[in-house]
Amino acid sequence: MAASLHLPADLESRTPEQVLELVLERFPGRASLACSFQKEESVLLDMLFALEPKARVFAIDTHYLFPETYAYWREVEQRYGTTIEVFEGPSPEQLAAAHGDRLWERNPDLYLSIAKVAPLVRALGDLDAWITGIRRDQAPTRANAPKLGWDEQHELWKANPLADWSSEECRAYIHVRELPTNPLHDRGYDSIGDTHSTQPGSGRTGRWAGTGKVECGIHTVASAEVAVIEESSMSMLRAVPVVTHLDELEAEAIHIMREVAAELERPVLLFSGGKDSIVLLRLAEKAFRPGKFPFPVMHIDTGHNFPEAIEFRDRRVAELGERLIVAS
Numbered sequence: 001m002a003a004s005l006h007l008p009a010d011l012e013s014r015t016p017e018q019v020l021e022l023v024l025e026r027f028p029g030r031a032s033l034a035c036s037f038q039k040e041e042s043v044l045l046d047m048l049f050a051l052e053p054k055a056r057v058f059a060i061d062t063h064y065l066f067p068e069t070y071a072y073w074r075e076v077e078q079r080y081g082t083t084i085e086v087f088e089g090p091s092p093e094q095l096a097a098a099h100g101d102r103l104w105e106r107n108p109d110l111y112l113s114i115a116k117v118a119p120l121v122r123a124l125g126d127l128d129a130w131i132t133g134i135r136r137d138q139a140p141t142r143a144n145a146p147k148l149g150w151d152e153q154h155e156l157w158k159a160n161p162l163a164d165w166s167s168e169e170c171r172a173y174i175h176v177r178e179l180p181t182n183p184l185h186d187r188g189y190d191s192i193g194d195t196h197s198t199q200p201g202s203g204r205t206g207r208w209a210g211t212g213k214v215e216c217g218i219h220t221v222a223s224a225e226v227a228v229i230e231e232s233s234m235s236m237l238r239a240v241p242v243v244t245h246l247d248e249l250e251a252e253a254i255h256i257m258r259e260v261a262a263e264l265e266r267p268v269l270l271f272s273g274g275k276d277s278i279v280l281l282r283l284a285e286k287a288f289r290p291g292k293f294p295f296p297v298m299h300i301d302t303g304h305n306f307p308e309a310i311e312f313r314d315r316r317v318a319e320l321g322e323r324l325i326v327a328s
Contacts, residue, residue: 016044020048022148032056033055036193037076038192039181043173063091070291089118102196135164145163257283268295269281273299292322296322300328303328
């Protein structure tokens with residue numbers, strides 16, 4: 001049953017900025033933008049952070065996104081000084097252990113339920129409203145999307161501020177505002193998902209080509225199926241190793257690195273060549289790859305280092321392709 005909320009009579013004539021402003025006003029701290037790093041989100045991110053610099057944004061990481069998508073993800077965080085909340089599907093190893101190789105080919109519906117819909121359920125768990133880049137002209141399943149309405153599937157409010165926009169209007173806004181976008185858009189990819197299910201094409205024709213699918217389930221799954229999907233996902237994950245204390249420490253360290261990179265203008269990663277420094281370099285790789293580190297590596301050379309330490313320093317930094325600063 002829909003929660004009580006008085007919607008303005010002129011809601012459908014309001015601009016995307018006005019819809020976002022309404023959502024932020026009605027659901028302070030309890031609304032978040034679902035970001036899939038496509039042109040629609042490029043527009044919404046710009047509008048949203050102009051209204052609320054601390055706005056919430058979340059993304060679903062299936063572990064099969066394009067390298068360009070991950071790189072643009074990092075660019076978004078740095079541009080807006082934010083940290084996007086991440087909700088992950090099972091790792092490729094977990095997925096294969098539970099269901100065999102290439103599940104997306106053999107049973108795409110099951111794959112999407114596990115890799116995308118179940119993480120979405122977790123993402124929406126503490127929200128009263130979510131914001132999406134849905135446009136009515138994207139697919140027949142989206143033709144009647146309201147700019148703000150009750151989401152029966154997930155039992156919360158759902159805002160589609162760009163519902164009446166076209167792809168051309170999104171591109172024009174991006175051009176005028178000189179916004180960064182996923183570079184795949186310039187290579188013929190109008191809609192972008194996982195590497196194994198996305199091809200160049202207009203609209204959503206490049207998604208799940210040959211299967212007749214136009215939706216991944218995030219916007220269409222029935223409410224009765226959500227709990228079943230989540231339980232199926234959790235049952236699968238119970239069959240593989242659980243998150244360890246070391247995993248938690250690693251995740252916390254990666255989060256701190258990303259926060260520092262987003263908040264400070266000129267950070268550096270101090271490197272001495274010891275075991276602690278080796279760990280820091282690996283954590284930086286996990287935090288920012290496939291992109292470059294958003295800071296240089298710095299070594300304080302006392303002039304009394306072992307030659308082996310200097311050789312190791314230079315070799316390791318060269319392997320990473322990162323910038324080294326040597327201070328004496």
